[in-house]
Amino acid sequence: MIRFENVWKVYGNYAAIYDLQLEVRDGEFMVFVGPSGCGKTTTLKMLAGLELPSFGRIWSDDKDITLLPSGQRDVAMVFQSYALYPHMTVERNLAFGPTVRGEPKAEIAERVKHVASLVGLESLLRRRPDELSGGQRQRVALGRAMIRQPRIFLLDEPLSNLDAGLRTRMRTEIAELQRRVGVTTVYVTHDQVEAMTMGHRIAVFNQGRILQVDTPANLYRAPANKFVGTFIGSPKMNILPAALSATGGSVDVKCLGTEFSVSGQYLAGKDLPSSVELGIRPDDIHWTKDAPSRCTQKMQGIVGGVETTGSETFVLVNVRGTEVNSKFPSFAPIRIGQTVDLVFDPVDLHFFDAVTGNTLRKDPPGQSERSEFRPAQPIN
Amino acid sequence: MTREIQPSRSTELPPWSHLTPNKVNRWSFSKVFSNIVISALSIFFAVPMLWLALASVDKNATFQTKLPVLTAEHYIVSLESGNLAALRNSLVISLVASTIGTVAAFFAAYSFSRHHIVWKGPILLGILFLSGVPITILIVPMYEMFSSAGLLTMFPTAVLLGVTALPFQIYLIKNFIDAIPRDLEEAAYIERAKTWHVLWSVILPLTMPGLASAALFGFVNAWGSFLIPLVLISSDNQQAAPVRLFGFVNATSIDYGAIAAYSIIYSLPVVVLYLALSRQFKAGFVLGGAVR
Numbered sequence: 001m002i003r004f005e006n007v008w009k010v011y012g013n014y015a016a017i018y019d020l021q022l023e024v025r026d027g028e029f030m031v032f033v034g035p036s037g038c039g040k041t042t043t044l045k046m047l048a049g050l051e052l053p054s055f056g057r058i059w060s061d062d063k064d065i066t067l068l069p070s071g072q073r074d075v076a077m078v079f080q081s082y083a084l085y086p087h088m089t090v091e092r093n094l095a096f097g098p099t100v101r102g103e104p105k106a107e108i109a110e111r112v113k114h115v116a117s118l119v120g121l122e123s124l125l126r127r128r129p130d131e132l133s134g135g136q137r138q139r140v141a142l143g144r145a146m147i148r149q150p151r152i153f154l155l156d157e158p159l160s161n162l163d164a165g166l167r168t169r170m171r172t173e174i175a176e177l178q179r180r181v182g183v184t185t186v187y188v189t190h191d192q193v194e195a196m197t198m199g200h201r202i203a204v205f206n207q208g209r210i211l212q213v214d215t216p217a218n219l220y221r222a223p224a225n226k227f228v229g230t231f232i233g234s235p236k237m238n239i240l241p242a243a244l245s246a247t248g249g250s251v252d253v254k255c256l257g258t259e260f261s262v263s264g265q266y267l268a269g270k271d272l273p274s275s276v277e278l279g280i281r282p283d284d285i286h287w288t289k290d291a292p293s294r295c296t297q298k299m300q301g302i303v304g305g306v307e308t309t310g311s312e313t314f315v316l317v318n319v320r321g322t323e324v325n326s327k328f329p330s331f332a333p334i335r336i337g338q339t340v341d342l343v344f345d346p347v348d349l350h351f352f353d354a355v356t357g358n359t360l361r362k363d364p365p366g367q368s369e370r371s372e373f374r375p376a377q378p379i380n
Numbered sequence: 381m382t383r384e385i386q387p388s389r390s391t392e393l394p395p396w397s398h399l400t401p402n403k404v405n406r407w408s409f410s411k412v413f414s415n416i417v418i419s420a421l422s423i424f425f426a427v428p429m430l431w432l433a434l435a436s437v438d439k440n441a442t443f444q445t446k447l448p449v450l451t452a453e454h455y456i457v458s459l460e461s462g463n464l465a466a467l468r469n470s471l472v473i474s475l476v477a478s479t480i481g482t483v484a485a486f487f488a489a490y491s492f493s494r495h496h497i498v499w500k501g502p503i504l505l506g507i508l509f510l511s512g513v514p515i516t517i518l519i520v521p522m523y524e525m526f527s528s529a530g531l532l533t534m535f536p537t538a539v540l541l542g543v544t545a546l547p548f549q550i551y552l553i554k555n556f557i558d559a560i561p562r563d564l565e566e567a568a569y570i571e572r573a574k575t576w577h578v579l580w581s582v583i584l585p586l587t588m589p590g591l592a593s594a595a596l597f598g599f600v601n602a603w604g605s606f607l608i609p610l611v612l613i614s615s616d617n618q619q620a621a622p623v624r625l626f627g628f629v630n631a632t633s634i635d636y637g638a639i640a641a642y643s644i645i646y647s648l649p650v651v652v653l654y655l656a657l658s659r660q661f662k663a664g665f666v667l668g669g670a671v672r
Contacts, residue, residue, distance in 0.1 A: 050566050071572035083563035087585040097571035100581075144567075 001025055002047065002152065002184065007056035009042050009208075016042050018208040020056070024152075024186060029178050032188045033195035034205030034231070040188045041080075041156055043205070047186060048154055049073050060151065076145035077154040080161075082137050084129040090116075090140050091125040094147055111147055118177075119143040135166045142174070146181070153178070153185040159194065171197055192232050196220070204228045226357035229279045229350055235314055237350070238285070238324050240278045244351075253278070253346070256319045260297050262346045267360050276360065279350035282314055285326035288341040295343040299324070303338045317342060432640050441637035454641035463642060465617060466624035470603060471649060473534060473620055477542035478598035484542075485549035485594055490583060492550065493557040494565075504551075511547030515540075516607050523611050532614040540612065541602040549594040556590030557583060592660035600650055621646050 002024040009017035017039045024030045032040035045051040047058065049070030058066045065073055076097075084093050091112055092099075098108045116122045119139040129137055138158060145153060155174070159167045175198040178185045189195055195202045196216045203213045204227070212224040223229035229237045242255035250261040255278055286295055301319035308314075313328040317340060326342055328334060351360040427445065435441040436455070438448030457463070491497065492504060515522075522540065526532050560583060568578045584591075609620035625642055628635045 048566075048570060050569075070566070070570045075570060077567065077570050079563045079567060081561060081563045083561065083567040085564060085582060096568070096581075100568070100571055100573040100577050 003059040005057045007053045010054040027182050029185045029200045031195040031199030031202045038205040039208040040205045044188050074151040076150035078141045078145045078158045080157040082141040115143045115147050153183045155187045226352040235282050237279045237281050242278045244272050275354050277352045277354050282325040282327045284348035285344045287328050290329045291343045295345045299342045435640035454637035457638045458642040466621045470621040473538040474599045474602040476538035477602035478595050480542035481545040481598040482595045488550045489553035493554050507547045515544040534618040537612045545598040545601040552594045553590045556587045560586050592657040
């Protein structure tokens, strides 16, 4: 297990990492996600030994590795830039690590062959990096990290330089590879889709802090605060201003001209603030002509924009001055300027404190079965 | 392949034959003007070279450029044993100076580029300033030092000449090392590489063009140095070629033909060295493929 214990990274007066607490379990695929500059790469580099934490400790099992040089941590890393040696062939790039560690030549050649076949580079071993495509370079970087079985495998936005199609394919390949090899992996990305599809667990970073660490399903269903709610999921969750008033066992909600009450057991805490922000995902707001029967609450607005992806249509509706993004069936006959009725089910709502942004809900909306992480079994 | 695409040339006209091709006006004032200026400048620089070539084979060479009365005697004079030895001395001095300067500058440049050094900015500024100061202003104290230490010979002079090139070489190489992404080093350190390994297998190969330029600079700097060998080398048979060249000028006459011939021979090693290193220059910066 890898454990960050009260880790800070401070530059002058600026805290890049703010009192970080995190555990990465053995065999786990952990994803750090967040907007650029949120500290996820800094955290990764501290784990790699390339940055020194200003305060706090980093533990690997029971060993304090805070001050250990990166070479002695038994980590392998794929850099965002790939960091391939441009003057070496693919073969020598792959063999670099074992060669500097003085391993026997025959064994190195064997392992290079094995890794090359694993990442599909057999035919390119004699080429230099500048003769390779982006995807091939990415494979070399991956192969170079995989040539030994490290304690931890670190990947720093390895897919951000690839085109969309290749990114989708490599996403599955890397996740599949990790599950097969079973090495503890920390993966940094700013792309929430990558995080959701690849990780066993995801740590959402913002401004140097971890806001929530959870499985993809729980992050999506029960975001701990407004930032996580809006960051995870595409298109973004709608945030609507609302007023609350508690009456007995239920809570009355006023939001954009519609009034309804929800059962008090959904909401945590006795002293509910009177003004809150409601979060509702575009998938949970339906057009009246295409809505599940459980959707009872109605809003009316004017269509301000239509985005069609083919499989679905997202319509921006102006409801009393607030833009609400909602999912319509694909190629719904909708024109800009048209007045439409929208419905939603209050069960799908998220309630965020208007000041702190923290969630006020107790249970995740929708179904609440949890998908537990099970470490991958290495196959040998 | 290409032949198939082309229309048969005799019978049919190509399908674009009715179109007027886009043409850029080849004559414009700025083009004509700049070409005239460049031509004038190149003639200005070519004339001395022409004189050098003609005078070296002219029996009656003077300082004028004229058609020569052909002879090889100037070259024969130039290749006399004393003159040849001076060329050899210069070669040794320049190679030693270039090697010492380049190696030292490589390590210094790496430290300046990568390590945290207190007062790094002012130190670098000082080095930049020093690279502009002619060493000749120090020639008198240097002579005193060398003479009292009994160092008025070829090798100590070569070392000093290497040092004079150092500031510029440090700057030159540092710029190349600055351009190498740190990721490459970090990737090596993660693989448990030692510092010397990183320097040797990662930094050095990628700095090659810079090292080649620095080495060439160090060589030419020492090769062309006249005053320092003249003052700091006491023995005549250790003397360098530029000093020997000056020997063709004496109180009563100037042997223009021999000067021209010896100058041409004297310039050859630099040309050869440049050609030998040109592959390194041409290779340019080979960082392509390292980062995307």
